[in-house]
Amino acid sequence: MTKAKEERRLILGLFWNCADTKLLLTSLFLLCSLLTLSQLLPSLSGIITLSSFSPCLTSSLLSPSNLSTIKSSTHPRALPDETLPDGVIRRSFTAIGSAAYLFVQMGAYRGSLDSFAIVGLASKPLHVFGKPHFRCEWHPSSPSSAPIPSSQSYQMLPDWGFGRIYTVVVVNCTFSSPINADGSGGRLLLFASRSAAGPEDPILALEESPGQFNSTTLAAPPKYDYLYCGSSLYGNLSPQRIREWIAYHARLFGSRGHIVLHDAGGVHAGVMDVLWPWIEKGLVTVQDIRGQEDFDGYYHNQFLVVNDCLHRYRLTAKWIFFFDVDEFIYLEPQTTLDSFLESMKDYSQFTIEQVPMSNMLCSSSDAGRTARLWGIEKLIYRDVKRGIRRNRKYALQPRRAFSAGVHMSQNVDGRTFHSQSRRITYFHYHDTVAERREPCRNFVNATQIVVDGMPFVVDETLRRLAGQIRRFELQAIGPRLGRTRQ
Numbered sequence: 001m002t003k004a005k006e007e008r009r010l011i012l013g014l015f016w017n018c019a020d021t022k023l024l025l026t027s028l029f030l031l032c033s034l035l036t037l038s039q040l041l042p043s044l045s046g047i048i049t050l051s052s053f054s055p056c057l058t059s060s061l062l063s064p065s066n067l068s069t070i071k072s073s074t075h076p077r078a079l080p081d082e083t084l085p086d087g088v089i090r091r092s093f094t095a096i097g098s099a100a101y102l103f104v105q106m107g108a109y110r111g112s113l114d115s116f117a118i119v120g121l122a123s124k125p126l127h128v129f130g131k132p133h134f135r136c137e138w139h140p141s142s143p144s145s146a147p148i149p150s151s152q153s154y155q156m157l158p159d160w161g162f163g164r165i166y167t168v169v170v171v172n173c174t175f176s177s178p179i180n181a182d183g184s185g186g187r188l189l190l191f192a193s194r195s196a197a198g199p200e201d202p203i204l205a206l207e208e209s210p211g212q213f214n215s216t217t218l219a220a221p222p223k224y225d226y227l228y229c230g231s232s233l234y235g236n237l238s239p240q241r242i243r244e245w246i247a248y249h250a251r252l253f254g255s256r257g258h259i260v261l262h263d264a265g266g267v268h269a270g271v272m273d274v275l276w277p278w279i280e281k282g283l284v285t286v287q288d289i290r291g292q293e294d295f296d297g298y299y300h301n302q303f304l305v306v307n308d309c310l311h312r313y314r315l316t317a318k319w320i321f322f323f324d325v326d327e328f329i330y331l332e333p334q335t336t337l338d339s340f341l342e343s344m345k346d347y348s349q350f351t352i353e354q355v356p357m358s359n360m361l362c363s364s365s366d367a368g369r370t371a372r373l374w375g376i377e378k379l380i381y382r383d384v385k386r387g388i389r390r391n392r393k394y395a396l397q398p399r400r401a402f403s404a405g406v407h408m409s410q411n412v413d414g415r416t417f418h419s420q421s422r423r424i425t426y427f428h429y430h431d432t433v434a435e436r437r438e439p440c441r442n443f444v445n446a447t448q449i450v451v452d453g454m455p456f457v458v459d460e461t462l463r464r465l466a467g468q469i470r471r472f473e474l475q476a477i478g479p480r481l482g483r484t485r486q
Helices: 001-018 018-038 050-063 064-071 124-129 239-256 269-280 290-294 301-312 336-345 462-476
Strands: 104-110 117-125 133-140 151-157 166-174 186-192 201-208 224-233 257-263 284-289 317-322 325-333 349-356 362-364 381-383 395-396 416-418 422-430 440-442 448-449 454-458
Touching: 104 186, 104 201, 104 290, 104 301, 117 124, 117 301, 124 166, 133 151, 133 166, 151 336, 151 448, 166 186, 166 301, 224 239, 224 301, 224 336, 239 257, 239 269, 239 325, 239 336, 239 462, 257 301, 257 362, 269 284, 301 317, 325 349
Parallel strands: 224 257, 224 317, 257 284, 349 416, 349 422, 362 440
Antiparallel strands: 104 117, 117 166, 133 186, 151 166, 186 201, 317 395, 325 422, 349 395, 381 454, 448 454
8 A cells, every 4th residue: 555655656746846747737727716816806807818818828839849749740741732843733642541452361372283372352442443463473492493473363353242441352373384393392472463564562472391292182082071161250159059050060070071160259268168179179170360350341351261261271171161150051861961962073062042040939838948958949930931032051162163152152163053952951040149148039839920020830850950969069078068158
């Protein structure tokens, strides 16, 4: 307590010892006293007014010392207009802040012996109203070897026009001969310019150290049969809903599957507690992408994230799935994921039909015990309104794809299959992950009901699987998540 008092005395002493501060406080005290007296003494009220002191105040505020401080500031200074010899007045333009960057790289990846993909963001107005140009060069590690220019470089904008200040750009650079086939190493440089004839800005996009790249890996079987590329996770997500989703799809994908999640601020401590057992088992990878928030793109740069994931794991997975963490992939009975994907091997991608579920209707028979039930157990009412175009999700063979979308890819080599047979669907529990509360808000004692003009029927498809999912989780990681909260 004594130490705190001594520190306060020291601070006040230093403050009071400043001559300018003492003079200012004294002047303010005298000013307030005179104004008070002017109200008490009518004879002085016409003599002493605030305007009487305005010259003093003005001269004090605009003293040479204060003006010199303003002039010496490092703030940008507006340039004066310039009159040219021919009488023309050249106006000046002073910029503050920062404009959109020409290119913001997130990742660069080898696609084959002679091609690379660079994934990033770029100024959307520049791509809408201009013609930016990209090209690549490979610089071998050997000093005696000359740089090798790419024979073809083209760019894809896979965000369907949804970009904001920034749009997603995937640059593909192809060379006329194999690059670094001997494993000697080298560097890939990307050159970006605002036009084909404009000045170029280089960036070291990728570096392969000697011995790092082995061409035999391109022909090796993929490490994973199935890989999930998740979109940006943000907000105050429900740990319990994430727990259910992870356990469900860990069982679906099996030991030859992998789940990649992207944390845009949504993987808080409670969610990480749920993910950690699966990270330890090697089933889940979490990437921190919070830095992308500095660049204003669509939906926490969702398109950027899925395209980076596609190219990052392009050579390590047979199939990559794209859907959200409030959606559950379902295969009809007697159909396995292996058998279904085998039937899809001649297609580059296939889309998955949606089964929309209510995010608030529950059965009255579950009232009083919903806290013990998983979301897929208690949310059992399916939206059956017709005539609505439902969003689809999809999976693709990554070695046949050059970019990714949210609902399908527009850049694949081969055919796309749009499933109508319901052999594979996804159950969508909209917004249930984004709210940390009990989802059951209306209890219904009916197999069919219309709510706000929307018809619903009971569908217990995933409810019947909940027990199997619980047992799988218990066997895989034990009871450590048994006390997870909403």
